[in-house]
Amino acid sequence: MSEHLELIRHFSAEQLATLLREQGYRVTVDEEGRLLRSASQGLAFLARFGNAAETDGQWLDVTFGLTLQVDGELPAELVNRWNSRMRFARLSHQGDALVLEQDLMVAGGVHVDAVKAQLTLWDRLIQELVFFLREQLAADDSQRASA
Numbered sequence: 554m555s556e557h558l559e560l561i562r563h564f565s566a567e568q569l570a571t572l573l574r575e576q577g578y579r580v581t582v583d584e585e586g587r588l589l590r591s592a593s594q595g596l597a598f599l600a601r602f603g604n605a606a607e608t609d610g611q612w613l614d615v616t617f618g619l620t621l622q623v624d625g626e627l628p629a630e631l632v633n634r635w636n637s638r639m640r641f642a643r644l645s646h647q648g649d650a651l652v653l654e655q656d657l658m659v660a661g662g663v664h665v666d667a668v669k670a671q672l673t674l675w676d677r678l679i680q681e682l683v684f685f686l687r688e689q690l691a692a693d694d695s696q697r698a699s700a
Contacts, residue, residue: 560662
């Protein structure tokens with residue numbers, strides 16, 4: 554028994570915003586339709602579109618990005634610890650900020666449920682990052698205190 558699966562091959566900013574709203578996010582779309590603003594776990598993030606599809610205003614991919622300002626110094630190996638433990642998103646140290654990014658590509662065709670799963674994963678990765686930072690920074694503080 555086969556079901557007809559409607560694939561997403563590209564999306565507009567408003568179409569992705571609608572999918573995010575269906576997942577419970579509040580979303581704003583910039584005037585040019587190239588950027589979405591939202592938040593998860595009380596942390597603001599952006600969705601930046603990358604490669605344009607052949608149809609105007611349609612995109613083949615998007616990068617979700619969360620930027621956390623760093624107050625003070627972070628252990629140099631913190632980013633490597635995250636990246637060696639976690640999949641699906643990358644963490645980088647850029648100036649005085651930590652940046653978490655996840656790519657979502659629909660080129661070639663992706664079922665809407667797969668896109669929704671990626672949105673759920675993004676939310677989960679933000680939760681994991683908050684927990685990871687608390688855990689790692691507390692461990693680093695306790696090591697410094699005992700030294």
